[in-house]
Amino acid sequence: MTGTGSNTPAPKQSRLKAFFDSDIFHAFLRSRTTVVAAFGTLIFFLVAFLAPWIAPHDPFDLASISIMDSQMPPVWMEYADPRFLLGTDDQGRDILSGIFYGLRISLIVGFCSVFAAAILGITLGLVAGYMGGRVDAVIMRVADVQLTFPAILIALLIDGAARGVFGNLDREVFSFWILIFSLALSFWVQYARTVRGSTMVEKNKEYVQAARVIGLPAPIIMVRHILPNVMGPVLVIATINLALAIVTEATLSFLGVGMPPTQPSLGTLISIGNNYLYSGEWWIAIFPGLALALLVLNVNLLGDWLRDALNPKLR
Amino acid sequence: MSLLDISNLTVEFPGRKSTFVAVEGVSLALEPGKVLGVVGESGAGKSTVGNAVIGLLQEPGRIANGEIRLDGERIDQLDKKAIRKIRGRRIGMIFQDPLTSLDPLQTVEAQLVETIRTHLPMSHSEALTRAIELLDSVGIPDPADRIGQYPHQFSGGMRQRVVIALALCAEPELVIADEPTTALDVSIQAQILDLMKALCVERNVGMLVITHDMGVIAEICDHVAVMYRGNLVEYGETAQVLGAPEHAYTKSLISAVPRADVTIDRFPNVNYIEAAATPTRSIDISTHWLGKARDYEAATGPLLQVQDLSMDFEVKSSIFPSRRKYFKAVKTVSFDIQPGETFGLVGESGSGKSTIARLITGLYHPSGGTVHFAGTELTSLSSRSQVLAMRRQMQMIFQDPYSSLNGRMRVKDIVAEPIKFHKLASSNTEVRQIVDDLLDHVGLGIGAGEKFPHEFSGGQRQRISIARALATRPRFLVCDEPTSALDVSIQAQILNLLKDLQQELGLTMLFISHDLAVIRQMCNRIGVMRHGELCEVADSDALYEAPQHAYTKELLTLMPSMDLLAKIA
């Protein structure tokens, strides 16, 4: 009687249906803030993705912008130009379109670099924390070396090295990679050290010992058992790092490493506007700043919820 | 007026799809100076009642109906501050899972002293003195030395005693003890029970004791309540309930109590099944996946050889080796286990039984001695495939089921993991089928797989961990108190399964337990441990009939009285 039929085989559900039926999805629907945040984040992504179609102007098309249009206030103010809803920046770029286009750069750079940093950091952190001993020492000392170099220097190094190796690159393509790579390199240590610390605590717990008794190899124990239990802080750091990455990207651009100034990202717009805070052209910094703050708020709310939702005990 | 008055209590755990009613319409009353025992099926809602009284139901649980009164005052609706005044001071609570009840980052001393000082006006040193006395009274050896240690440095039973000490330290009027003695050997258990009885008598304390141990009930309880699936099925004076049970469930429960006086082949099954419930299917080993032939080479000679095994824990570190302090938890222990045999380890709590289990399964590195498994020395294994093969042959059921389960995995995944990893099944459907069978057979029923460990009762968690251990189809099984939290009926079912596996397949076991009756029925040979040493090894019948060592004799005499039960049986 090999467990005959009392168990009716679960009816074949489509994956989508299974998802809509899952606890996570329902927890999601229950939390109003989260739904709003998810919606907001989605809008940000859509706007970034659809920028060429929905933006009233193309701020990256140099021929279309005119210095004579610069520093126009938003439409509801005096002396405004109705073509520019939120006004223009110092070059005559439409702020609204600038935000749309800048979002694209910022989102890609921000998400990719945080993702890459998290993957790298988590992996190394798990290995260091779980293995301990010499492996740990080596990884953590590499981390120490890494910490010593701020993103600026890493970016300069990578940029220089890339130029050295590949000659004069097509900046539009490679500046992306250089940015992402540099940011990822300078952020991974946080994840690695946090994960390592928590792993050192977790690995002594009995559920890990149980997994060892089952005979699971170290990588599986790390990924399946320890990782979910140390993800909490990682998510916190990752969601916060997103903002940092977007802002740092602007700094790197200033150093001539990132995107050219003719293609401003969200962070770049803010730093441009920063110069005009006292002079009355507040809209150049405030609107992009607001956009960034909103993005970060949404992503963090989503992250908060996700972290709680992933923890079965908190549901 | 009763000390504790529970009337018509209903507790539910609202889920998304359905609401689980854990306790339904339970009414109990407890007089000062009396002991009320609560027995019943594992998962029946006993712990939930206790948690409800002290206002610490696990989320999302809530009291849906009913009242709880302490000394006539309603306490189920108190605000946070008011209930806090009651906790600890007026109601002492001993949770079921003593191993996770202690803060891992604080010394035992810190936890005791802070509790005492919270409730009693004492200076630090007075509190410390009292703490040491308390530890002594619950039978912790060298309390003054050990009080400064951390919970993880204590054995399971010792931690349980610390928890008891913590619950009693503020001299509460009501003590709720949820399975307070599961991890204790009989002598300590006797000591604790005496202590509790004394409290009731001398200080007029009321006590609610939740237990599976009929011996304990018989020994100390004035009244007994029997719970089944959230309902109170029988309630009355102990002699009455145990002597002349009315409800069919109570009857079958009593009949299933294992006996220590004779050796029987199989444990009696509980045949009471409520009409609506789906029956637990028993597994036919000969055709089931569990019974498939193992692909191991037959061992010649003993399967497991333990030689001069010893383990020293560093309890005080220092730069200078000479200043370091060690605790010798296991001192040159040697024994063999033959293929197909069950070797029992009994002994004082804290005598090193779990440590031996961990040494054998490779979780600790021994300070000295060797362990040979099927002729190979375990520590000498180097290649990963060898280690893997060995691991699969050897499994362990942990003493503390809850912390050995990964709280972030669903139960079905926990059980399926070893099957999948060792590729013991050919398809995912088969894996699912096996997992369902295993869960069903340990009595968790369909649907349990979808839940997470924290949604289960203590006994249910233990069963998950048993199911997981069986899922590797082991050749050798280390059971560290596998059934301590189970009611006799489930216990019987599981122990029978183990026996079947042993008969059909020659499963070899190292069986650690404090339950002398169970040990007697399960084991071929028994080792008795005390202070890290193996003081006696003998065939089980021989040991029970003619114990040699003084400690063994003491143990046997201290078994809780079964007279009452014996009469009925």
Add this chain to the structure above:
Amino acid sequence: MFGFAIRRLFQALIVMFVVALLAFTMFRFVGDPVNQMVGVETSIAEREALRQRLGLNDPMPVQFARFVAGAVKFDFGTSYQFRQPVADLFAKRLPATLELSFMSALFALLTGIPMGVYAGLNRESWLSKIFLSVSLIGVSLPTFFIGILLIFLFSVTLQWLPSFGRGEVVDLGWWSTGLLTVSGWKAIILPAVTLGLYQMTLIMRLIRAEMLEVIRTDYIKFARARGLPDRIVNLRHALKNTLVPVITITGLQLGAIIAFATITETVFQWPGMGLMFLQAVQNVDIPIMSAYLLMTAFIFVTVNFIVDILYYVIDPRLRIGRP
């Protein structure tokens, strides 16, 4: 412990060596120091001579060897911009940076921890939602932006606090402190807040996330059942169990504050190491940069060493008797 420390010290030396090596390969990409050292009109021959004199024409290994040989004697050369020994410059700038870092770390901890604990305990309360959202402003706006807004508000508009500098400084010989004068305290507020905002948010959110888990454990439940006051349950038991990730991050952030407070120091013209480092990068002042990176490496190695020790202090399970 002792052996551990010795081993760490040895590793620290390796780390610093590697840092120096990397730094040297990196400097080629930062710019040309000579251009920053001379006026525009200086002839090419003069520039070449200067380059020669500074040893910049030597092969990289030679330059590196020279640097290492000096560094072991704590001689890091002379700053190109300031024409002063780097060691002297550091000694002068260090107090400013350390005081600022200390105050901002203090600010971050003293505000971040209570808010985090509160938000973790009262998950649904409005106040914790406000904490969570408002603190995000601290991370979603660039530091320079926040700094300038604060200056605009507190210096220009309200005129309560100074917009730049350290205020009056008392020289104690080996240490110059701004914490002994009123103007010094006033001056440190804005930069410390600006600098600490990010760490505060991070710490608060970490603690909240960990608290949410910890307060559901059995030992917290049992601590409640024992009737311990909330303060003890929340701080001694719950908070302590959240600390491992928190001290990791706090340590990293503290290191980062000390080492890279560049932007804040620039905005507030705080005469510390960060400001000097940024200027050194701008002016390709290689001796300062290399010595600075060495010092940073040392700071991080030390901080991480302390953090590792703290793990053991906090969690006894990591400590002893691990067989």
Add this chain to the structure above:
Amino acid sequence: TTLKYAFQGTLNQLDPYSLNETFTLSALGNVYEGLTRRNENLEIEPSLAESWEVVEPTRWRFHLRHGVKFHNGNDFTAEDVAFSVMRLHGEGSDLKTRVGTDVKVEIVDDYTVDFVLPDANPILNYEWDTFYIMDKEWTEANDAVAITSASDTTANYAALHANGTGPFKVVSHEPGVKTVYEKNEAWWDESHSNLDRVEFTPIGSDATRVAALLSGELDMAYPIPVQDIKRVEQNATTSVMTGPELRTIFLGMDQMRDELLHSDVKGKNPFKDVRVRKAFYQAIDMEGIKRKIMRNLSEPAALMISPFLFSRSAEFERYPYDPEAAKALMADAGYGDGFSVGMDCPNDRYVNDEQICQAVASMLARIGVKIDLNAQPKAKYFAKVLASGGYDTSFYLLGWTPSSFDSWNIFSNIEGCRDEQGNGAPFNLGGYCNPKVDELSKQILKENDQTKRDDLIAQVYTITHEDVSHIPLHQQGLAWGVAQGIELAQRADNQFLFRFVTKN
């Protein structure tokens, strides 16, 4: 009375010969003095030399002022002048060009010095207002004769201390942090200033500098970013002094290589064609840049020199802004569809440098030229575009102030031919070369007659204008923020001298 002021850059060291840079020299100009000095209107006047004469075309005689004392009390004599020239020529000096290395100093008596030149040089003393005289005794006593210190572990004494003859003494100097001056009571000249003490703080961040001025923490701050001028003016207690500066900002094009380094035009160099250069010129709307980016604080330039420094500037005019003409020129040259070219630009060197480049890029986009803008901090920018970087640029923005206030400086540095190593005019990054310019430039150097000289200069400017050797953009303006009650003289060379300041 105390004056507190801030500048964007730092005063790195006090050695007067170590860095030829306006701010350093201007700060030290309060402490040290040269044989000559310049007044508010930049006219040369006697300082430590009471008078001078050209004894013969190659021998200049200077009569030194009597009774002048250094801050430490030492007397100022001819010895000090000779010593200063010697030190000026020493290794590590960045001001060697102030006195040619082939010039000999002869001490006639304690208060008379002769300078003997190899060739006639009408502008010998044009830059001597920033050639400061040091005290021989003091310098030698403090082992500071060498400008770069011999050992690495001790600082050069003169880098941290100053001992001049000027109206102010340095009381304390923390490089990069703060420098405090006090009045020199024993100054030989009558001071117009009522300051007793001056505190200087560098504030790198524009916004902070402006904020500190607005909040009253500073009495004077410069530069004020052009966009903030309005804000500072609106504030009741502050105002901005603006004025023309001498620096000319211009664009240069690589006219030397046969193929541009950063361009999609292969096999030829479009910039070799004067039509392309002129098209670029005419595509740029200087009025727009002036209005929008410079907020009217700039003067579009037709010449590579400030009109203040050349008497006949008025004869020259910019080519008009005319995109259509520019397009026609491009089409003529065979680039009707435009081409792409990389542009190098500093982003922390000149007023709104990056914005100017961006604006230029978008203006050029209108005539089909696609600019790949590479804006970098000056350290990286100069490393790339100057000789040390192999002139790695195709199109760039640069600024130039002739330190001698004379056109020859421009011809010899920017307009003359150069070879690949940079011999010739080293800052002619684009390598423009017209032998006629070199020829005329040689004549100008030797010509002592002012009218004839100006004529020669005008000829050069005509040639370079027609050749479009560079595209002059504008002279950026000065903007100094001052608090109420401060009166000062704003010199067009951007030197801020305390002796012109009063505070009440």
